Amino acid sequence: MRSLRIHPxxxxxxxxxxxxxxxxxxLLFGIGVAMVFAFSAWPLLVSLSWWRAVLALVLVLDIAAGCVANFTPSTNRFYAARPRNRWIFIAIHVHLVAVALLLGVDLGAPIAVWAYTIAAAVTVNLLAGHAAQAFVGGLLLAIGLAGLPLLPDLIPAMAAASGLFMLKVLFSFAVDHYRHS
Structure with a gap:
């Protein structure tokens, strides 16, 4: 399989x-999810100023694309060699709350999902090098996903973005998937 060197x-x-x-x-997954999100949230998006709608869709694209990118051996290897960068990555991920703010939707559920995701990702990241890391990450992801339907006032587009956000930060990113390879 042909590989490309990535710009630093x-x-x-x-x-x-x-x-x-x-x-x-x-890229195709990120664009596809952003398109589905736009279709689902269209009545909300058209009521916003263009820059808010575009920025919300770019953040959704980033969330979705990151779900897939973080599972690649190259991205995993990059962060496995740089534990400090992994902590910074977890700390800066406020994308879900930013999307909710841009859309002007109720912030309660997105903040709850964000707080759970960050706390769970910190827990999983603290298990770096332990055999149970992937199991704990999968368990915490399953608990979070099971809790999504219980959150009030979560529109379908935000529910999908919330699930992908949890997958990206908590499991796809915080778990070192290739530590034995």
Missing amino acids: HLHDVFGEEQPLVFLLAI
Whole structure:
């Protein structure tokens, strides 16, 4: 499989090199999810100023694309070699709350999902190097996903974005998936 060297400014996103087919899958998934989100939230998006709608969709694209990118060996390897960067990545992920603010929807559920996701990701990241890390990450992800339907006032588009946010930060990113390879 042909790999491309990634520009150093994008190493935090894609690692140092990626197979072209992985890059295409990451981008197509991100764009596809953003399109589905736009279709689902269309009545809400058209009531916003254009820049708020576009920025919300870019953040949704980032959430979705990150779900896939963080599962690649290259991105995983990049962060496995840089534990400090992994902590910074977890700390800066406020995307879900930012999307809710941009859309002007109720903030209660997105803040609850964000807080749970960050707390769970910290827990999982503290287990770096332990055999139970993937299990605990999967368990905490399953608990979070099972709780989504219980959250009040969560529109379907935000429910989907919330699930993907949990997958991205808590499991796809916080777990070192290739530590034995």
